[in-house]
Amino acid sequence: MAQVYLPERTEEQNRPQRGPIPSTTRDTTRAQNTPPANPVPRQPGLADVAVIVALVGVVALIIAGAGRATAHSVDTVISLKPTILPLYAGYSLLRMTLAYILSLVFTLVYGHIAATNQRARTIMVSLLDILQSIPILSFLPGVVLALIAIFPHSSLGVELAAVILIFTSQAWNMTFSFYHSEVTLPLDLQEAATVYRLSPWRRFFRLEVPFAMIGLVWNSMMSWAGGWFFLMAAEQLTLGTRSFRLPGLGSYLQTAANAGNVAALILGLGTLVVLIILLDVLFWRPLVAWSDKFKFEQTKSSDAPESPILDLLRRSALLENFTMHVVQPLQERCNLLMDRLMPAPSETVTADGDAALPRRLTAGVIAGWAVTGLLVLVALVGVFNALKLLVQVPLPMWGQIILDGLLTFLRTVVTLAIGLAWTLPLGVKIGTNPKWARRLQPVVQVVASIPATALFPILLIGLLRLPAGIEFAAILLMLLGTQWYMLFNIIAGAMAIPTDLREAARIYHVSGWRRWKTLILPSVFPYLVTGLITASGGAWNASVVSEYVQFNNKTVMTHGLGALIAQSAANNDLHVLLASTLFMATIVVTINRLVWRRLYNLAERRFRLD
Amino acid sequence: MANVTKNRANKRVTPTNEVLLEAEHIIKYYGSEQKKGEQRVLVLDDISLQIHSGEFIAILGPSGSGKSTLLRILGGLIRASSGMVRYRGQEVTGPNTNLALVFQTFALFPWLTVLQNVELGLEAQPNLSRTQRTKRALAAIDTIGLDGFEDAYPKELSGGMRQRVGFARALVVEPKLLFMDEPFSALDVLTAENLRHELMRLWREGRIPTKAILMVTHSIEEAVSMADRLVVMGHDPGRIRAILQGLPLADRVAKTPAHEELVDLVYTLITQPDEDAAQIVAAAQQQGAAEVKSEPKAEPKPYQALPHVKIGVINGLAERVLRAGGREDLFVIGRELQMEIDDLLPIIEAFELLGFGEATGGDLVLTDEGRRLAESDEQADKVLFRDQECQHIQLIRQIKEALDAAENHEMDETEILEQLEEYFSPDEASRQLDTAVDWARYAELFAYDDEAGLLYLEDAAPVGNGE
Numbered sequence A: 001m002a003q004v005y006l007p008e009r010t011e012e013q014n015r016p017q018r019g020p021i022p023s024t025t026r027d028t029t030r031a032q033n034t035p036p037a038n039p040v041p042r043q044p045g046l047a048d049v050a051v052i053v054a055l056v057g058v059v060a061l062i063i064a065g066a067g068r069a070t071a072h073s074v075d076t077v078i079s080l081k082p083t084i085l086p087l088y089a090g091y092s093l094l095r096m097t098l099a100y101i102l103s104l105v106f107t108l109v110y111g112h113i114a115a116t117n118q119r120a121r122t123i124m125v126s127l128l129d130i131l132q133s134i135p136i137l138s139f140l141p142g143v144v145l146a147l148i149a150i151f152p153h154s155s156l157g158v159e160l161a162a163v164i165l166i167f168t169s170q171a172w173n174m175t176f177s178f179y180h181s182e183v184t185l186p187l188d189l190q191e192a193a194t195v196y197r198l199s200p201w202r203r204f205f206r207l208e209v210p211f212a213m214i215g216l217v218w219n220s221m222m223s224w225a226g227g228w229f230f231l232m233a234a235e236q237l238t239l240g241t242r243s244f245r246l247p248g249l250g251s252y253l254q255t256a257a258n259a260g261n262v263a264a265l266i267l268g269l270g271t272l273v274v275l276i277i278l279l280d281v282l283f284w285r286p287l288v289a290w291s292d293k294f295k296f297e298q299t300k301s302s303d304a305p306e307s308p309i310l311d312l313l314r315r316s317a318l319l320e321n322f323t324m325h326v327v328q329p330l331q332e333r334c335n336l337l338m339d340r341l342m343p344a345p346s347e348t349v350t351a352d353g354d355a356a357l358p359r360r361l362t363a364g365v366i367a368g369w370a371v372t373g374l375l376v377l378v379a380l381v382g383v384f385n386a387l388k389l390l391v392q393v394p395l396p397m398w399g400q401i402i403l404d405g406l407l408t409f410l411r412t413v414v415t416l417a418i419g420l421a422w423t424l425p426l427g428v429k430i431g432t433n434p435k436w437a438r439r440l441q442p443v444v445q446v447v448a449s450i451p452a453t454a455l456f457p458i459l460l461i462g463l464l465r466l467p468a469g470i471e472f473a474a475i476l477l478m479l480l481g482t483q484w485y486m487l488f489n490i491i492a493g494a495m496a497i498p499t500d501l502r503e504a505a506r507i508y509h510v511s512g513w514r515r516w517k518t519l520i521l522p523s524v525f526p527y528l529v530t531g532l533i534t535a536s537g538g539a540w541n542a543s544v545v546s547e548y549v550q551f552n553n554k555t556v557m558t559h560g561l562g563a564l565i566a567q568s569a570a571n572n573d574l575h576v577l578l579a580s581t582l583f584m585a586t587i588v589v590t591i592n593r594l595v596w597r598r599l600y601n602l603a604e605r606r607f608r609l610d
Numbered sequence B: 001m002a003n004v005t006k007n008r009a010n011k012r013v014t015p016t017n018e019v020l021l022e023a024e025h026i027i028k029y030y031g032s033e034q035k036k037g038e039q040r041v042l043v044l045d046d047i048s049l050q051i052h053s054g055e056f057i058a059i060l061g062p063s064g065s066g067k068s069t070l071l072r073i074l075g076g077l078i079r080a081s082s083g084m085v086r087y088r089g090q091e092v093t094g095p096n097t098n099l100a101l102v103f104q105t106f107a108l109f110p111w112l113t114v115l116q117n118v119e120l121g122l123e124a125q126p127n128l129s130r131t132q133r134t135k136r137a138l139a140a141i142d143t144i145g146l147d148g149f150e151d152a153y154p155k156e157l158s159g160g161m162r163q164r165v166g167f168a169r170a171l172v173v174e175p176k177l178l179f180m181d182e183p184f185s186a187l188d189v190l191t192a193e194n195l196r197h198e199l200m201r202l203w204r205e206g207r208i209p210t211k212a213i214l215m216v217t218h219s220i221e222e223a224v225s226m227a228d229r230l231v232v233m234g235h236d237p238g239r240i241r242a243i244l245q246g247l248p249l250a251d252r253v254a255k256t257p258a259h260e261e262l263v264d265l266v267y268t269l270i271t272q273p274d275e276d277a278a279q280i281v282a283a284a285q286q287q288g289a290a291e292v293k294s295e296p297k298a299e300p301k302p303y304q305a306l307p308h309v310k311i312g313v314i315n316g317l318a319e320r321v322l323r324a325g326g327r328e329d330l331f332v333i334g335r336e337l338q339m340e341i342d343d344l345l346p347i348i349e350a351f352e353l354l355g356f357g358e359a360t361g362g363d364l365v366l367t368d369e370g371r372r373l374a375e376s377d378e379q380a381d382k383v384l385f386r387d388q389e390c391q392h393i394q395l396i397r398q399i400k401e402a403l404d405a406a407e408n409h410e411m412d413e414t415e416i417l418e419q420l421e422e423y424f425s426p427d428e429a430s431r432q433l434d435t436a437v438d439w440a441r442y443a444e445l446f447a448y449d450d451e452a453g454l455l456y457l458e459d460a461a462p463v464g465n466g467e
């Protein structure tokens, strides 16, 4: 489980982690009454191999499809009139919303099946684990090209590519969180649901979804912020001479930068920031405050999240009437209908491992086999294609790929080091001062949700004038995409240092470096590792858009795996694209397994404060 | 709820001869058979039990004897590995639809209000309209003394109030069978007493349509004061040791001699797991008809199982018993230390294992070693523990010998764990090792590095000379 932590601490619930590539799953509290189910005690095994083979196949298919794309670009004319900004913001928001709904539906369905279907579980969980480790941006060129091949003469392909891309950035962590909640459902509540004969439908919405709600909401916020990052990138994709632009805020920013129109740039960015803040105030905060009632706790917590907007809604008589006379009856109808379609099982015994019922050849089983067969077929065709493409990669090219991988690796290390250097002192400072923490945390959250990809055009104007500017730019861009994870987690970690420990440190005059060594670093360590894992994934991801930039109709690039991916996509160099994409995925998965997972386990074992 | 109350107002509920629910030769294993290396654990061994209409049955027994498992098998929530459960003569293959369950943990949905929680059970009845549902739920809330709290969330309520919600939710579905798994053990004494009383009133006066109540409990007094019959279960494997007839109604609540006698008898039964239950019951001269299973003398266990008890507790209790003259009634100890028999049992087991004391006739009696333990200071205690552990504790002796033999005087914990897993589940195996390490550390027999999972001998000077 490379990037998933399913911490069992309560304060974890409020540990914010947001930003471009949300690949961590925080999770709800474990109830004391959790069944002894150990959700994912896995060693890499056959399932992983199967999953990897299938994934390689799918990737190869996408890229092979991309090869058939006709060379023309889908280039909408982007206007820089300020009055068009609301419309563009609306387009961008619409894409985000569509992708989010898709992610949510996927989450509920996939998570539920993975949790309840013993057979499917192993494969489905492995698949998720690997999917969430893959740097998604490396697929962007491939996905866009492939979809354009399918929908040649319209922007539908690019639109779909954008939505799919955002979806792939949002879905995994939400799904993991939901899956984990499902397998940690308290046994007594499950039994209550069984004894009082809730139908599967009611059980899902009365028990399973509510229990997962807190984790789902927090992960949704993270995913949403991550979505902006990809939306910006997807709206303004340029591959060589072809450019694929969609009307939206991202393309507006890009066009403004290309035209050197600073006023438009600032206006566009301002619109984006206002949109993000509005969404935060009008949607996410009320949602967080509302979801507080789903917290699985025995006593009421004193510092429940609040939202004036939610209070307003709750007091509205109009809304109350609407709920009572329209929503509730509708809900009731819907429930009754679903009860009839899926009646409560009267004859089955709750799953308990050895009480498996004899398998019958139902439609479900047949469908399951059909889907499996189809997947196997796709995987095989894909792998065949992949091999065909990969043998065309000349040997020196492999050398180049490995060398570039090393360079990008060094860049990510530098990025993390720089990020750590400023976020650690600042985060601890803020976190140990409750007053500051309370005031600054929401600000930091909003700042962190401003997608780094939106800032790229602006930064590039300044940076590219410097000698070796692209080097700075690449690292700065990667930093922008990743530092917030660290800052967040460090603040949260510092906030979680128990007061008694801090007092003890003061009483025994532990100060200066010793204070850091004995008190602060060990307490913050688990949080820090969490932040670093996410940041590391984020940095690899960002390399695709930061090592190779197109600006003012010029291409500026440095050496690196990200640049290689972007370049080969631009030149339609499919075998290199496939080879470097797979190589990057391999590196990230390997680092996760070898370094981060171990560190995380160490953190869990050694430095847990409870 | 309301109409039911009227119709039955004057009928007193008494046990009848009609068999309502019947279990025949129930056997239950946990752990799958397919997986190699993992032994399946026998949790219930050949349980047969009949529950009659009008009866209140209490199930008692040490922790882990399978009480909850039996309750759930009887309710159809878990399937037995073999054997059969019948409800009114019909085989039960799934969750019994006439059943309501009250949980120790309340099992309320924290995101639903009191009213919504109570309505939950009615939602499965499609012929009820929303208004009817609410009406019935409100009536149940009223009956159980919760009015005014309809719109509160469970986390706003005290434990007692929460369990009232649990009862309201169970009673609103008008169940024929009411099962309760330690319903009062999470509540404070007074609240529990109050709630027990109210339940008994509803039940005795026939104000609820429930035909039989089955309650799992840790509290012997509670069982004696409520039940028509008491099922006493034993451990390893879980089995019924005796089924005792409850007291006549008049003797149940008041502290009559009969009441005390029965409490004492159950204490004795439970604290002497290796004695023949038939003999104990005969010795107590219980005149009531008791079904007792005469057991063959317990065969030696394949591997000694350590009770998970902390050293400090053993020391503390030894001192407490010595102050009482070296012999003390377990029932008194339990009441004084506010421990149910379940918390007390492992401690007694530890006393017996280590040779510090023995349970006889419901009393804990200190041995000579036990007296010395209570009298001596910390350093001497350590020596005493050291001797007793080496002499009596198989696991500790074995580790110590292996460490002495090993060249560098260390060994990997996995070796021991693997061996333990032949007799225990993986979880239990690691708990066994933890307890052994805890005891041995105190006695300074060997040390343990948790990080590396290493057991090793400390080269520190031997204890005993004082410092």
Ligand SMILES: Nc1ncnc2c1ncn2[C@@H]1O[C@H](COP(=O)(O)OP(=O)(O)OP(=O)(O)O)[C@@H](O)[C@H]1O
Pocket: A036, B030, B031, B043, B061, B062, B063, B064, B065, B066, B067, B068, B069, B070, B342
């Ligand atoms: N789902 C399960 N899987 C494996 N073993 C289990 C499971 N549930 C219970 N057991 C084991 O079965 C035995 C009996 O458990 P059970 O909960 O029925 O005992 P109990 O008498 O109710 O104990 P307590 O008084 O602690 O509630 C215990 O040893 C327990 O560890």
Ligand SMILES: [Mg+2]
Pocket: B067, B068, B069, B181
């Ligand atoms: Mg139990």
